[in-house]
Amino acid sequence: MRAESCLNLADKHRAEDGLRHDWRLDEIQALFALPFNDLVFRAQSVHRAYFDPNEVQVSSLLSIKTGACSEDCAYCPQSARYDTGLKREELMPVDEVLQAAAQAKQQGASRFCMGAAWRSPKDRDIEKVAAMIAGVRALGMETCVTLGMLTDEQTRRLKEAGLDYYNHNLDTSEEYYSEIISTRTYQDRLDTLERVREAGIHVCCGGIVGMGESDDDRAKLLQELVNLPQHPDSVPINMLVRVEGTPLADNEKLDPLVFVRTIAVARILMPRSRVRLSAGRTEMSDEMQALCFLAGANSIFYGEKLLTTGNPIAEGDRQLLGRLGIRMAGLTAQLLNG
Numbered sequence: 001m002r003a004e005s006c007l008n009l010a011d012k013h014r015a016e017d018g019l020r021h022d023w024r025l026d027e028i029q030a031l032f033a034l035p036f037n038d039l040v041f042r043a044q045s046v047h048r049a050y051f052d053p054n055e056v057q058v059s060s061l062l063s064i065k066t067g068a069c070s071e072d073c074a075y076c077p078q079s080a081r082y083d084t085g086l087k088r089e090e091l092m093p094v095d096e097v098l099q100a101a102a103q104a105k106q107q108g109a110s111r112f113c114m115g116a117a118w119r120s121p122k123d124r125d126i127e128k129v130a131a132m133i134a135g136v137r138a139l140g141m142e143t144c145v146t147l148g149m150l151t152d153e154q155t156r157r158l159k160e161a162g163l164d165y166y167n168h169n170l171d172t173s174e175e176y177y178s179e180i181i182s183t184r185t186y187q188d189r190l191d192t193l194e195r196v197r198e199a200g201i202h203v204c205c206g207g208i209v210g211m212g213e214s215d216d217d218r219a220k221l222l223q224e225l226v227n228l229p230q231h232p233d234s235v236p237i238n239m240l241v242r243v244e245g246t247p248l249a250d251n252e253k254l255d256p257l258v259f260v261r262t263i264a265v266a267r268i269l270m271p272r273s274r275v276r277l278s279a280g281r282t283e284m285s286d287e288m289q290a291l292c293f294l295a296g297a298n299s300i301f302y303g304e305k306l307l308t309t310g311n312p313i314a315e316g317d318r319q320l321l322g323r324l325g326i327r328m329a330g331l332t333a334q335l336l337n338g
Contacts, residue, residue, distance in 0.1 A: 021227050023269060028219045028226075031265045036257065040295050043264035047296040050271045056321065057111065057274055057299040057329040059144065060104035064132065065091040065116035065125075071148075071183045073171075074247040075211060075240055078117040091116065091128060098135040105141055108318070108328055109302050112136045113144035113167065119184065120149040130161035137162045144204060149184070149192050155199045165234060166196040167204040173220035176213045197230060205232040206276070209262055210240035210254035218262055226269040234299060235266055235273045239280025256284070260291045267296025274299040286320050293326060 031039065047053055066088060069078045101112045114132060121129070125147075133143045144165035145158065158166070171177065174186045197203055205228075207221045225232060239259055242249050259280075266275050276299035277284075277292055284292075302317055321328065 019231060019272065020269075021229065021231075023223055023226050025216075025219060025223055028223050028265065028269065029216070031268060032215060032219055032261055036261070039261060039264050040291070043267040043296045044294055046268050046271045047298070051298055052327075053298075054325055055298065055327045055329050056293070057276075058109050058302045059111040059113050059276070059299065060101075060107070060109035061113040061115060061301050062092075062097065062100050062104075063117070064097055064114045064129070065118065069117035069119065071119050072181060073183075074180045075208060075243075077243040077246060091125060094128060094131045094135060097132045098139070101136045101139055101141060104302075105139055107302070109141070110329060111142035111144055111165070112139075113146070113165075113301075115146045115167075116148070118148040120151075121147045121154065123154065126154045126157050130157055133158065133161040133163050146204075149188060150195055152195060155195050155201070159199045159201055163201055165202045165204045167234075167236070168192050168196065169206050169208070169236065169238075170221060170224055171207050172211060172213050173217040174224065175220065176211075176217040180211055193228065197228075202233040203228075203230070204234040204236065206234075206236035206238065206266075206278070208238040208240055208279070209259060210251065210280070211248055212251055215258075218258075219265075222262070222266055222269055225266075231270045231273050233273060234276055235270055236276040236278040236299075237263055237266060237297075238278040239283065241279050241283070253283075256288045256291075260288070260295050263292050263297050264295035276300065286323075289320065290324055293324065 031042075034042070044053065066078065069076070097114065104112055114129070114136075116125070116129070118125070129145060129147065133145065136143045142164045143162065144167055145163060146167035150158070150166075155166075168189060170186070170189055172180060177186045193203055193205060205225060207225075209218055213221075225235060237259075239254060240248060240251060242251055242253075263275060263277075266273075275297045277289065277297050278301055281289065281300070300317065
């Protein structure tokens, strides 16, 4: 089917709220196939219909428990199966986490995300994380955690503590998934997303590009995300960070324009979601990041570290956003403009 026909068909089948959950693969492939300027124009038009185009939401991410994970995710330096030189650390004390959150708020972050290298947490760990969530909420910040797979009771306890967002990425298409991970199934990830969604916690879910997947795999990943019962509130699009010692360390570097196209298609498919530039920004030029913002990205991770891989320092981010005339959302705006 011609790209124009697919796109016209897509416009005719919108739900009453303006969102669709029935995108076909050929429709998404047709978006990816658009001339670059046409794709970015369409994405920017959608972006302006739902968001202030000159504002970004800013999150800070802290690894509260580092390394020794039993999973075999081929991209991850925290897997116990790979020798990456990463120092293993136990779950951080609550007071140290809250100190880090307070510093992140002072630097301009409005959401504080806490990540732990677990396949699934133990109940005793959940109680400690719940205390962290309550403490961060008391600082006036939004909270987000990524802890692996959850039980119903663990999910309920996190909601009770005041958790705003739960991050659990699909990573890639279901077909390519087995090339990247063998210790957890794709359905495991979907089940966790369903559990979180039904508990009333906002879902943060995206994927990683540049892991050797095909164009179709990227389209299928976005199809899986957009056809969930509810679009994820936040959609992190990560560019593979090639870490020495992991199976993907020698992967060919992704074409930057392929990454920008992925951002643009995500914006068109999920117009009300925050599309976030996540891992890999240290390898992105300022010009590439500017194209991502033009294509509809409106959220970033901010500060010196993104779990265990580098992330542009806060001052560098503020300078870039200032050059682009982009404000930080909410309570962080005075930092950039003041």
